[in-house]
Amino acid sequence: LLRLxxxxxxxxxxxxxxxxxxxxxxxxxxEGAGEFHQEGRLDSTYAxxxxxxxxxxQRQFGAxxxxxxxxxxxxxxxNGYRDCVFWLIDDGHYIGQTSIRAELGTAYxxxxxxxxxxxxxxxxxxxxxxxxxxxxxxxxxxxMALTQVLVTCDSDNLASKKIIERNGGRFESAMDMDAxxxxxxxxxxxKPAQKLRYWIDPPSxxxxxxx
Numbered sequence: 001l002l003r004l005x006x007x008x009x010x011x012x013x014x015x016x017x018x019x020x021x022x023x024x025x026x027x028x029x030x031e032g033a034g035e036f037h038q039e040g041r042l043d044s045t046y047a048x049x050x051x052x053x054x055x056x057x058q059r060q061f062g063a064x065x066x067x068x069x070x071x072x073x074x075x076x077x078x079n080g081y082r083d084c085v086f087w088l089i090d091d092g093h094y095i096g097q098t099s100i101r102a103e104l105g106t107a108y109x110x111x112x113x114x115x116x117x118x119x120x121x122x123x124x125x126x127x128x129x130x131x132x133x134x135x136x137x138x139x140x141x142x143x144m145a146l147t148q149v150l151v152t153c154d155s156d157n158l159a160s161k162k163i164i165e166r167n168g169g170r171f172e173s174a175m176d177m178d179a180x181x182x183x184x185x186x187x188x189x190x191k192p193a194q195k196l197r198y199w200i201d202p203p204s205x206x207x208x209x210x211x
Contacts, residue, residue, distance in 0.1 A: 018086040032121035044119035081105030096120035102144040114150035139204035169198030
């Protein structure tokens with residue numbers, strides 16, 4: 001999970017919704033990707049994982065969108081498990097993204113990664129989007145046969161902790177992270193932390209809101 005600033009209040013859904021990656025959001029996505037790049041977190045968009053830098057994103061945005069969509073398919077998965085990516089859109093603009101892993105297909109996901117990850121572009125933080133994107137992501141889970149969802153955050157990320165708890169997260173345990181895991185998390189061994197594990201019951205399909 002991306003480190004997020006503490007949110008002062010819930011954000012009204014208004015014109016916000018989750019959508020599949022699409023070329024129609026190219027301009028605002030590239031602006032957001034530039035913001036992530038400036039703070040050294042371009043892979044919050046999955047760009048680096050899919051072998052894209054900013055220049056290649058600009059040249060081959062359509063291919064990037066197709067590669068993102070491919071991650072959610074049951075066949076031809078690059079990472080060995082299905083990872084469904086959705087973009088948070090507000091008034092037609094890219095705000096951030098969430099990824100939902102219906103199957104915890106690796107030891108890392110089962111222990112540290114969980115079912116849902118999310119990130120908000122730097123210029124749109126402290127506006128309530130973090131809490132909203134998790135809530136909207138949870139509404140996608142029943143269609144993926146998820147009745148309990150594991151969501152995690154670092155022990156020193158108080159904002160993400162609040163976001164999870166406001167979405168009904170029940171604390172299970174705190175897991176130590178060794179040097180390899182810390183590096184994978186982008187922290188380094190000089191910034192130790194634990195991974196906090198929470199479980200959330202997503203809303204039922206009959207009770208969830210639709211747009």
